[in-house]
Amino acid sequence: MPSALTIFLIAALLCVAMLLMLRYFMRSGIAGIREWALANLLACIAFILYAFGRELPPLLAYEVANGVYAAAAAVMLVGFRRFFARPPRKALLAGAVLALTVAAAFFHYVHDSFDGRSIVVSLFQVGIAVAIAATVLRAIRVKRRSRYPYHYTFVMALVVAGGHLLRVAVHLGQSGDMTSLLQPSPWNLFFTSAGTMALPALTLGAVMMVHDVMLAKAEHAANRDFLTGAWSRRAFFAVADIELTRARRSHRSLSLLLFDVDHFKSINDRLGHAAGDRVLEDAVARAEAVIRNVDYLGRIGGEEFAVLLPETGMEDALAVAERLRASLHVPAEGVTDFSVSIGVALLRDGDSFAELMQRADAALYQAKRGGRNRVEHESA
Numbered sequence: 001m002p003s004a005l006t007i008f009l010i011a012a013l014l015c016v017a018m019l020l021m022l023r024y025f026m027r028s029g030i031a032g033i034r035e036w037a038l039a040n041l042l043a044c045i046a047f048i049l050y051a052f053g054r055e056l057p058p059l060l061a062y063e064v065a066n067g068v069y070a071a072a073a074a075v076m077l078v079g080f081r082r083f084f085a086r087p088p089r090k091a092l093l094a095g096a097v098l099a100l101t102v103a104a105a106f107f108h109y110v111h112d113s114f115d116g117r118s119i120v121v122s123l124f125q126v127g128i129a130v131a132i133a134a135t136v137l138r139a140i141r142v143k144r145r146s147r148y149p150y151h152y153t154f155v156m157a158l159v160v161a162g163g164h165l166l167r168v169a170v171h172l173g174q175s176g177d178m179t180s181l182l183q184p185s186p187w188n189l190f191f192t193s194a195g196t197m198a199l200p201a202l203t204l205g206a207v208m209m210v211h212d213v214m215l216a217k218a219e220h221a222a223n224r225d226f227l228t229g230a231w232s233r234r235a236f237f238a239v240a241d242i243e244l245t246r247a248r249r250s251h252r253s254l255s256l257l258l259f260d261v262d263h264f265k266s267i268n269d270r271l272g273h274a275a276g277d278r279v280l281e282d283a284v285a286r287a288e289a290v291i292r293n294v295d296y297l298g299r300i301g302g303e304e305f306a307v308l309l310p311e312t313g314m315e316d317a318l319a320v321a322e323r324l325r326a327s328l329h330v331p332a333e334g335v336t337d338f339s340v341s342i343g344v345a346l347l348r349d350g351d352s353f354a355e356l357m358q359r360a361d362a363a364l365y366q367a368k369r370g371g372r373n374r375v376e377h378e379s380a
């Protein structure tokens with residue numbers, strides 16, 4: 001059976017490995033990574049202090065080791081809070097770490113009790129683990145591509161909390177039987193090995209979450225127009241293909257709006273390219289507010305956009321188009337006044353997406369010829 005000393009040293013090395021891995025992810029600039037790295041560094045120091053507890057002065061082996069380990073857990077929590085853009089609550093956590101260190105010192109100098117020290121340390125860890133679980137739980141409800149990293153971290157935090165509660169119960173029930181962290185008793189070895197794995201296990205969850213964010217960012221960069229955030233032309237055509245197949249299979253309607261900013265060239269010429277860019281950003285932001293979140297808004301060309309409306313017939317599509325036209329024509333602060341012309345087409349049996357686009361484009365052309373700032377639909 002390995003000794004507690006060996007377990008602490010292996011755990012310290014594992015924290016070093018986690019630290020080196022987190023160093024790689026640091027360049028992503030994602031919030032929280034620095035704190036997770038610091039937490040692993042602190043845990044590594046604490047494990048070394050615990051490992052050599054018999055050789056070191058008691059102040060280092062007890063108060064400093066427990067204080068540093070508590071700080072590691074608290075900093076881990078700060079990392080999760082920063083990752084999810086929540087206030088880090090550093091002052092509160094620093095106060096809690098200080099209180100834990102004072103309590104550990106009390107159970108050393110005033111009333112020397114290994115049970116007492118173990119119980120306060122474990123209760124502190126329960127609090128931190130529950131706070132991590134609660135922080136991650138709020139984020140689980142957000143729609144994501146993969147929920148696994150968040151579920152994993154949530155469950156792992158609860159397992160850590162459960163493990164520490166069990167340790168509290170064992171210490172309460174076996175008062176006096178265990179006298180040191182380095183004692184080779186089965187319970188002690190179990191809690192040492194499981195407890196030292198807590199921080200690395202939570203770090204794995206953190207790294208999976210970082211990876212998930214990096215994937216989401218890459219996906220966004222690949223599928224979204226850089227200026228406006230609308231679907232890029234390529235991605236829009238890809239989702240349109242999927243929606244077309246779905247509409248055919250379910251015999252549901254599918255409509256397409258094509259809209260184009262009127263006299264956009266003259267906006268650029270009069271006010272400059274930056275003012276033109278603001279019009280495009282504003283057009284997308286306001287159009288997003290008009291359409292449903294099941295609709296797709298894509299930037300098809302320079303100042304031309306398309307909106308795909310699943311399960312929408314001509315009458316409803318025309319109503320959406322009119323709402324869109326009217327809402328974009330309202331002057332907005334910081335953006336020059338502009339209007340859009342809109343062409344509307346409805347998917348017909350046997351249509352390809354190119355044919356649907358062609359008919360919407362013809363309707364848009366009619367709207368332009370008819371005087372602009374208007375909606376036209378395809379001819380029957």
Ligand SMILES: Nc1nc2c(ncn2[C@@H]2O[C@H](COP(=O)(O)OP(=O)(O)OP(=O)(O)O)[C@@H](O)[C@H]2O)c(=O)[nH]1
Nearest residue numbers: 260261262263264265266268273276277302303368
């Ligand atoms: N600011 C800005 N301008 C762009 C961008 N992409 C394309 N353009 C400009 O958009 C203008 C499009 O002009 P036209 O196609 O002549 O259309 P228009 O002036 O809107 O005229 P109508 O559509 O007939 O009302 C061109 O001058 C392009 O250079 C962009 O990302 N930002």
